[in-house]
Amino acid sequence: MKKVWQPGPAAFSFWIALVYFPAHDLVRRPSWPDVLGLAVVVAAYLLTVRAAFTGRPRAAVLLLTVLAVATFALCAASGGKWLYLCPVLSIACGVVLRGRVLSLTLAVVTLTSMVITYWRAGGEDVTAAVAAVSWGTFTAGVVVYVTLKLFATIAELHETRQELARAAVAEERLRFSRDLHDLLGHTLSLMVVKAEAVRRLIPRDAEAAAAQAGDIQTIGREALTEVRAAVAGYRGRGFADELAAARVALEDAGVRAVVTLDEVRPAPDADELLGWAVREGVTNVVRHARATRCQITLTGRKEEIVLEIGNDGVTGRGPRPADREHGSDGVTGRGHRPAERGHGSDGSAEQQRQRGLAGRENRGHGLAGLAERAAAAGARFEAGALPGGRFALTMAVPR
Incomplete structure (x- = not known):
């Protein structure tokens, strides 16, 4: 039976490229704690995605927790371009979690990113900054979840069609x-x-x-x-x-x-x-x-x-x-x-x-x-x- 292509770890690993923006700041103003924290974020994200697609849900949730702690710590400490890590965390949530747990988690992650952005941004553009970060964070997780759900539905429909074809042959x-x-x-x-x-x-x-x-x-x-x-x-x-x-x-x-x-x-x-x-x-x-x-x-x-x-x-x-x-x-x-x-x-x-x-x-x-x-x-x-x-x-x- 011909199977429908399903996205795997590689399809979501490339989103780690968003760390380019805080990494660019590190090149200009090196800080070993920030370098170590960014390395933890990159490793935790890649391992979380891999664990989610290889059938290890407990490991994926544990790694997601590590990723969340490291992301919020770095964002709260530095702000600015480090807030690009919030959508990365949201993408990982969309890959690992499902149903009501995902909805609650995305709500918490979005609200936390809004609070950190409001606290670190300052100035007259604080409202625009909060809106941009919160919108990017929330939609990143939702889009990933919808994409995976769509591919799962397509695969299920394909299997159903194959089963109906076999049943039609047997009936004939x-x-x-x-x-x-x-x-x-x-x-x-x-x-x-x-x-x-x-x-x-x-x-x-x-x-x-x-x-x-x-x-x-x-x-x-x-x-x-x-x-x-x-x-x-x-x-x-x-x-x-x-x-x-x-x-x-x-x-x-x-x-x-x-x-x-x-x-x-x-x-x-x-x-x-x-x-x-x-x-x-x-x-x-x-x-x-x-x-x-x-x-x-x-x-x-x-x-x-x-x-x-x-x-x-x-x-x-x-x-x-x-x-x-x-x-x-x-x-x-x-x-x-x-x-x-x-x-x-x-x-x-x-x-x-x-x-x-x-x-x-x-x-x-x-x-x-x-x-x-x-x-x-x-x-x-x-x-x-x-x-x-x-x-x-x-x-x-x-x-």
Whole structure:
């Protein structure tokens, strides 16, 4: 991960150049106590800044205290250009301290510099001198604090953006895997069932086996088309297309479809979600239920559009016609019932066992994926068994 540049000790060490002004006075009027005091100020400032940026807060506070004592002592003793040391002390405070402690410290440092300036300045320009020193001292610490806070915020925002990018990638991977399951899960399970039928039919009826093999080829080609569409960013065929495919699938499965639709125009995202709900709901009816009737209702309400898919196949009623004839793949309606007409013995316990295994592999995953889609879109989703051997799926999308 690329990190944002952060200021370090070098970025603030150069402010020690402000000691040039009192040092210039020392060259003109040498004083060994002042030289020693100025050396203490320079060393304490540089060590304070370094300790603050190397994660040693206690040492930084101790050195800051030494710097403050030396600065005020020199300013009180000499005044004049030595007052340039007050902004140096304020900068060190902005580097080391944070929050309320910094505010109180800057207030104390500023007031102390004002008192010393008033005491040492004298003359008619005392007011201007006090104002200049106090303003320079206070703003130096504030600017340093704001600068460090700004860089810290930038770094935090950068890290947050990186984290959001990683989360978006993970979410997209989850979405794509969910899409592939919804597109191919039931289709592949049907191909397994039909392949088993081909294997069992070859010794008895080559023509019926060839028809089943043709179904597998057709299903495979359509599945490949769906995968390519998904890779290209396609998320679903929409409600109208899925409903048309669902009618064919239910008819092939021997389930009577009762469709009631209000005249509504859902938004593109809502239309896509309703299409997925039809696909998954009707696929579950065809693959897992023993239904004779499936009711699909689309109702337009004030704040939402409600899709309800119900069937009467919760309780066992014996094998469905689709199970006896292997004639449906769920929503896509690609089955051909005549292919096995007259071969009811091949709807045997072994073949139904294979179909049951395929169904158990996928059971629950499709509804879970649909629930995830609904949650992401802010829609309301419910699915479960009802009294009287019925099962209902409800998807309510906001208008």
